[in-house]
Amino acid sequence: MQNTKTQETLVGIFVACGIAALFFMAMQISNLSSFSKDDIYSITANFENSGGLKVKSPVSVAGVRIGRVVNISIDKDSYESIVQMHIESQYNLPDDTTASIFTAGLLGEQYVSLEPGGSEDFIAANGAIDITQSAIVLEEVIGQFLFKDAAEE
Amino acid sequence: MTHIFQQLGHATLSSFAKLGRSSFFLLLTLTGILSVIPRPRLLIKQLFSIGVLSFLIITISGLFIGMVLGLQGFNILSDFGAEEALGIMVAASLVRELGPVVTALLFAGRAGSALTAEIGLMKATEQLSGMEMMAIDPIKRIIAPRFLAGFIAMPLLAALFSSIGVIGGHIVGVGMLGVDDGSYWSQMQANLDLYDDIFNGIIKSIVFGFIVSWIALFEGYDAIPTSEGVSRATTRTVVNSAFAILGLDFILTALMFGDL
DSSP states (O other), X not given: OHHHHHHHHHHHHHHHHHHHHHHHIIXXXXXXXXXXXXXXXXXXXXXXXXXXXXXXXEEEETTEEEEEEEEEEEOTTTXXXXXXXXXXXXXXXXXXXXEEEEESTTTSOEEEEEEOOSOSSBOOTTOEEOEEEOOOOHHHHHHHHHHHHHHHO | XXXXXXXXXHHHHHHHHHHHHHHHHHHHHHXXXXXXXXXXXXXXXXXXXIIIHHHHHHHXXXXXXXXXXXHHHHHHHHHTTXXXXXXXXXXXXXXXXXXXXXXXXXXXXXXXXXXXXXXXHHHHTTHHHHHHHTXXXXXXXXXXXXXXXXXXXXXXHHHHHHHHHHHHHHIIIIIISOOOHHHHHHHHHHHOBIIIIIIHHHHXXXXXXXXXXXXXXXXXXXXXXXXXXXXXXXXXXHHHHHHHXXXXXXXXXXXXXXXX
């Protein structure tokens, strides 16, 4: 009887450890901050060039993440990139907000940075951001720099 | 000439017959699981021998694999000045691939071979026939609890393996090589998704647990009841499990992460 009890205890410890490991993975390793579909709204922004932006890239205001990129497509008429973003609905953005694509560090991932303006009106759900700044493509910058140097000589 | 065709025909027919027997065996086992539920004592005993006794090998392997990943990852990433990405590298490779796959391979070697040998010897010593004589269904009494235990233990072991591995990577990367503690965790949390990475890893380990338990129990149950037959069945369990795990891993990875 004693033997069965130790066995049961050890199995209990094993299962508890396993469940603790699952929790550890969920809480510590992954981002549990994924929000449900109810408390988000969608906005779009057209960029001349969305660079290396990907679906799921972060959308941040003042360095704080408030949403994610959910879709990147191309406008058939203007050949601009249409970036659709989901923003947590607790954050309202003024309608003169500007959107820029920046890179986190030299080799880091690209993200959308929103810079709120001073307007009193907010962007409605499924609204669009009009003022945008494209991703900085490193090759273009280096190219411009080289040609400027050559022209000066 | 006809001899060759006869051999080919025999090989084809016997492999189909084995496939049929194993499917039928799986069906009986799955229905037999229902009769395990009112007798949790049987399940606990098997969870002990399959799960608890595999605990040590899984945690120690996980720790060392995490430490090796930390060391190798640091060497490569520091060439690019990207040591901060060590956390995501260690965690992604563990959670997505190494955790489920290595755990399943160890599980097949540690628990799967033992299951086959146990069932095979029960058959060789006619314990299974003896049970049938006493109107006890050996599938319900012997096979189903072991199957269920393997199915439950495998995801837990894989989760333990991955978690311990991440800690092992932390010990080497942060503790010995001087990667920043904050960026180790924050890069990991920013880039791993609960659904895409963690859940898919768990689904993988559940599938592997199912397959390894099925192969191990069937090979034991289907073994030729002699000492040679049991030894062959045990070998087949380890070999077939390894094939099944690695092949299925590719298919599952292509479905979950790839755009094939």
